[in-house]
Amino acid sequence: MKRLFLATLMLSLFQISCSKKEEEPKEKPPIVDNTSYEPQASPMSPPPSTDQPVATDDISAGKSLVEGADCLACHKIDAKLVGPAYQDVAAKYTDADIDHLAQKIIDGGKGVWGDVPMTAHAGMSKENAQKMVKYILSLKK
Template sequence: MNKYLAIFAFATLVSCGKDQGDPNRESNIMLEEPIVKVVDSAAAGKSEGLTLIEGADCLTCHKMDTKLVGPSYQEVADKYSEGDIEMLASKIIEGGKGNWGEIPMTPHAGMSKDNAKKMVEYILSLKQ
């Protein structure tokens, strides 16, 4: 009987002690695109593009006016024009490397082209 109790106790310890992973650990797996209510962004006085940027992982690598991992949004706005919206939206979705150095931009494959364009339009609106 003690033998079965010892096996049961061991099995319980093993199954309860299983490493579930650190939920705070960084991952490069793209999460689903955030669902953003346009009404909320308009009510808050924000553009839809800014709301999408804040709801995604963009601010991990980019800041409005300071270079971080990638260029600041101000630098992007100064370099590109309205004619580059399609190309920049594709860069958000597909990722890229080489335009701003050797550190690659992570692809955001779950992002819709329309939402990527709204983000780019917001960024280009920062042009000084």
Template sequence: MKNVFMTAMLLSLTIISCSDKKDTDPVPVAESNTMLEEPKPVDSAAVAAKAAPASPEAEGKVLVEGADCLSCHKVDSKLVGPAYQDVAAKYTDADIDHLAQKVIDGGKGVWGEIPMTPHAGLSKENAKKMVKYILSMKK
């Protein structure tokens, strides 16, 4: 008798656990008289104006901070490469194109034998903004 009872219990548990369960939690339903608000359109020009830095130098700063530049350069002291203030003291705005190309191509010899790695994926326009930022640090 004990075996029959245990078998019946196991069979019942098996049937219950293998049966198709329906979600018993009620799904909240919005009231019929409630209107949902439609999402407001985003003014992308306003967002861009708030997010975009005001000047090429400010954009250049953002680009420099987002790149690998700060692993070799500091603003006011030599690290691996020259300090930005030293670069700014040596060059003028007339050198922006030349320096932007140096950032893209890399190079060595001007500031020592340790080469600057090339940044081939950087656009000329962004490289110019970065150089303008660096040149803005004249003492």
């Protein structure tokens, strides 16, 4: 009787361990289309201060675009993360570099701030990339 019980138990364990487990399909991340992004004012944004000049529409839109894209995964305003701090970028470049920097956002690149490449954002319009650059350059110390 013991042998029959052990044989049944061993056969059951063998069957369980050899059975093919069905894996649930992994979800693919959604594809982000930045070309039709319409920035909206956040309801949590504080009202503009009377002590500071009011930001232009392009700078406000640029800030919304930066916050809505994947930029903040690698960049911070005042400290290096994976990429340079936005204030460091603003210190290095001027308004004359807006087109160049906008194209770098679209094409990606590496070498200027180290060996870690910046991912390309090929779906982004040049106009939106320029707004993002104007916002970043507005953070000059």
